[in-house]
Amino acid sequence: xxxxxxxxxxxxxxxxxxxxxxxxxxxxxxxxxxxxxxxxxxxxxxxxxxxxxxxxxxxxxxxxxxxxxxxxxxxxxxxxxxxxxxxxxxxxxxxxxxxxxxxxxxxxxxxxxxxxxxxxxxxxxxxxxxxxxxxxxxxxxxxxxxxxxxxxxxxxxxxxxxxxxxxxxxxxxxxxxxxxxxxxxxxxxxxxxxxxxxxxxxxxxxxxxx
Amino acid sequence: xxxxxxxxxxxxxxxxxxxxxxxxxxxxxxxxxxxxxxxxxxxxxxxxxxxxxxxxxxxxxxxxxxxxxxxxxxxxxxxxxxxxxxxxxxxxxxxxxxxxxxxxxxxxxxxxxxxxxxxxxxxxxxxxxxxxxxxxxxxxxxxxxxxxxxxxxxxxxxxxxxxxxxxxxxxxxxxxxxxxxxxxxxxxxxxxxxxxxxxxxxxxxxxxxxxxxxxxxxxxxxxxxxxxxxxxxxxxxxxxxxxxxxxxxxxxxxxxxxxxxxxxxxxxxxxxxxxxxxxxxxxxxxxxxxxxxxxxxxx
Numbered sequence: 001x002x003x004x005x006x007x008x009x010x011x012x013x014x015x016x017x018x019x020x021x022x023x024x025x026x027x028x029x030x031x032x033x034x035x036x037x038x039x040x041x042x043x044x045x046x047x048x049x050x051x052x053x054x055x056x057x058x059x060x061x062x063x064x065x066x067x068x069x070x071x072x073x074x075x076x077x078x079x080x081x082x083x084x085x086x087x088x089x090x091x092x093x094x095x096x097x098x099x100x101x102x103x104x105x106x107x108x109x110x111x112x113x114x115x116x117x118x119x120x121x122x123x124x125x126x127x128x129x130x131x132x133x134x135x136x137x138x139x140x141x142x143x144x145x146x147x148x149x150x151x152x153x154x155x156x157x158x159x160x161x162x163x164x165x166x167x168x169x170x171x172x173x174x175x176x177x178x179x180x181x182x183x184x185x186x187x188x189x190x191x192x193x194x195x196x197x198x199x200x201x202x203x204x205x206x207x208x209x210x
Numbered sequence: 211x212x213x214x215x216x217x218x219x220x221x222x223x224x225x226x227x228x229x230x231x232x233x234x235x236x237x238x239x240x241x242x243x244x245x246x247x248x249x250x251x252x253x254x255x256x257x258x259x260x261x262x263x264x265x266x267x268x269x270x271x272x273x274x275x276x277x278x279x280x281x282x283x284x285x286x287x288x289x290x291x292x293x294x295x296x297x298x299x300x301x302x303x304x305x306x307x308x309x310x311x312x313x314x315x316x317x318x319x320x321x322x323x324x325x326x327x328x329x330x331x332x333x334x335x336x337x338x339x340x341x342x343x344x345x346x347x348x349x350x351x352x353x354x355x356x357x358x359x360x361x362x363x364x365x366x367x368x369x370x371x372x373x374x375x376x377x378x379x380x381x382x383x384x385x386x387x388x389x390x391x392x393x394x395x396x397x398x399x400x401x402x403x404x405x406x407x408x409x410x411x412x413x414x415x416x417x418x419x420x421x422x423x424x425x426x427x428x429x430x431x432x433x434x435x436x437x438x439x440x441x442x443x444x445x446x447x448x449x450x451x452x453x454x455x456x457x458x459x460x461x462x463x464x465x466x467x468x469x470x471x472x473x474x475x476x477x478x479x480x481x482x483x484x485x486x487x488x489x490x491x492x493x494x495x496x497x498x499x500x501x502x503x504x505x506x507x508x509x
Contacts, residue, residue, distance in 0.1 A: 021225055043305050050309065051339040054357050106342055106398075114397025114427070122425030179417040182434065186279065186413030188232070188474045189435045189467060193278030195232050196462045204460060 004209040011202050014194055143171040217488050224481065231477050235469035236462075242472050244465055249423055250440040253408045253430025256382055257287070258448070262295040264381040265374055269395065270300065270315070271341075271387035273307030276412045280386045282438040282464035283410035284315045286445050287384055292323045292331070293449055297370055299380075301356070302337040303344060303391050309337035309360070322455060329359075329368040336360035341391050342398060349377050349403045377405040382429070386410040396422045410437065435471060438464035 016031035056074060059067040076095045083092035123144050130136020149161060150168030157165045260266065268287065272280040291298050300316060302308030316334055320326055328334065335356040338344045347355045352374060353365045365371040373379060383405055385392040392409045396419075400407045406429045411419055413434025422428040432441055442465050446453055456463050 021222070039306055042307070046305055046309065046337055047339050050337040055338075055355075059357075103342075106346065110342070110394070110398045110401070114401035118401065118425050118427055119421060122421075175417070182413040182417050184475070184478065185434050185436065185471060186276075188228075188471055189278045189413065190276070191228070191232050191474075192236065192435075192467050192470045193462070195229075195236055195470075196278070199233060199236060200460045200462070 001209065004205055007197075007202055007205045011198055014198060018194075142167070147171050217485060217492070219481075224477075227477050228474055231473040232470045235473055236466070239466050240469045241465075242469055244439045244443040244468060246440040246443055247437075249420075249431040249433070250437055250444065251430075253432060254290070254441060254444045254448075256406065256408060256429055257290050257294070257296065260291075260294065260296045260381050262297070265297045265299060265370070265379060266291055267299050267301065267377075267380045267383045269383065269385045269387075269391070270302040270308045270312035271304040271385050271389070271391035272311060272412070273304055273388065274311065275306075276388040277311060278462070278467065279412045279435050279438065280388065280410060281311065281315065282435065282462070282467070283432050283441060284311070284386050285318065285463070286438065286441045287386075287410070288315060288319045289322070289452060289455070290441075290445055290449075292319060292326060293452065295331070298332040299352075299370070299374060300332060300334045303341045304388065305337070305339065313360070329363070330370055333368050333370045333374075334360045335365075342394050345394055345399050346402075349399065351376055377403040380405055383407045384410065387415065388412050389415065392419065393422075396427050400427055435464045435467045439468045 013031045013034070016027040019025055020028040056070055060070055060074075076098055079095040080092050083089045123141065125137040125141060127138045127141060128134050130138075130140075146164050146168035148168070150157075150165040150172065152161075152165075155161050257266070268284070268291075270284065288298065300312050302312045312334065316332070326332060335352075336359065338355055344355045352371065356365060358364050359368060359371075377383075377399065383395055383399060385395045385407065387395075387409060388411075392411055392415065395407045395409070399405055407427070408430040409419055409428055410432040411434070413436070416431065416433030416437070419428060419431050419433075423431050432438055442456060442463060446456060456465065
């Protein structure tokens with residue numbers, strides 16, 4: 001029975017969202033707000049149950065002596081909330097500094113080691129050659145250079161620089177077109193999922209429970 | 211004048227056509243043929259090369275919002291692994307429903323493979339916050355990130371996890387992703403720990419992952435429901451005994467989804483063509499000093 005009620009609520013909310021196709025209305029806004037609120041509540045619950053409890057609370061409670069170092073991240077996290085007390089709000093910046101420094105550090109290595117260097121290396125190709133045709137590599141190299149020239153704004157895009165930059169625009173447009181095609185497929189997939197939910201799952205679950 | 215009316219067509223007519231183009235193939239499956247591409251074949255071949263002594267790490271980095279695309283990928287890959295008796299460690303790094311999706315898929319697969327033993331053939335470790343931090347720490351010790359599995363059992367009590375300490379013990383990482391987490395698997399884990407990574411991405415994310423694929427940082431890529439349908443095709447060609455699972459009436463899979471995709475895309479392309487023909491005709495007429503009235507689709 002619970003399954004039946006749940007699936008009918010889901011169907012009602014799906015139709016509330018679809019009602020926006022006609023025009024903005026209170027049903028759509030209700031569904032939109034409900035989605036935002038439930039998502040946030042779910043996120044807080046899932047982090048509390050899956051991260052705070054097993055990785056922080058339980059180790060401190062069950063074996064404080066060997067896990068006392070966990071007090072540092074606990075205090076850094078609690079310190080963030082001092083921003084709501086005007087007299088000591090400046091303390092929150094210390095926690096924020098640690099947080100930002102950690103992610104700058106991890107991302108800098110990640111971006112350089114995992115993206116910049118491998119991608120530059122993968123672009124250093126023999127001009128004649130490729131998986132499908134002999135000009136594959138040439139097309140790739142020319143495209144990368146043309147797009148980089150397009151994004152170089154320290155020189156005016158005139159003459160040779162302008163011509164190369166226009167070629168870069170063509171490459172970008174072709175790329176955006178391919179990405180748009182994929183995006184259409186992605187959105188249609190979500191519509192297929194909703195249609196399957198309304199016309200197959202809802203009907204089957206209702207029939208099973210009646 | 212007839213073609214000009216296409217520029218003013220009521221949008222609701224297009225919505226109706228797309229809705230019918232989606233609904234009819236769902237209710238009456240057509241079975242359009244599915245061709246495979248090299249990124250999917252490489253993904254499939256990698257899992258084909260693994261066996262009972264290998265462990266695959268499957269990361270559920272998606273939620274219910276992209277389940278129509280990612281769930282068929284997850285089902286096909288899990289069926290492939292368990293048919294080959296490959297061990298699977300399942301985690302979730304996506305906060306909004308990743309662990310729920312992982313649990314649902316495991317429940318579905320468990321019903322199809324009743325001989326599977328949790329803790330020995332597979333382990334479900336649950337969700338962990340802070341994707342990059344968790345990934346980095348798993349490179350040293352899984353138990354530091356997941357001290358217990360999703361059911362609360364300490365990792366040391368799971369026979370499978372006694373032989374999986376870090377990425378050195380993982381043959382392949384599979385990320386089923388809706389957002390940037392798959393990038394972290396590639397540019398953090400593959401780059402620093404050299405563990406092979408294959409990604410099942412939503413269609414919206416897939417275009418940017420081709421750069422990683424071509425650079426050799428990603429072993430294989432499934433792009434949206436098309437990629438999922440290709441994997442299902444390869445799976446059914448290699449393992450015909452799995453066909454009954456994909457022929458159940460009323461059960462959604464990617465190959466059925468591609469029927470609706472094909473029709474919807476045909477409708478969209480038809481109207482794009484007609485709209486462009488009408489637009490250029492009107493522009494030519496306006497250039498000759500003719501009737502320049504035109505307009506966009508009425509809302």
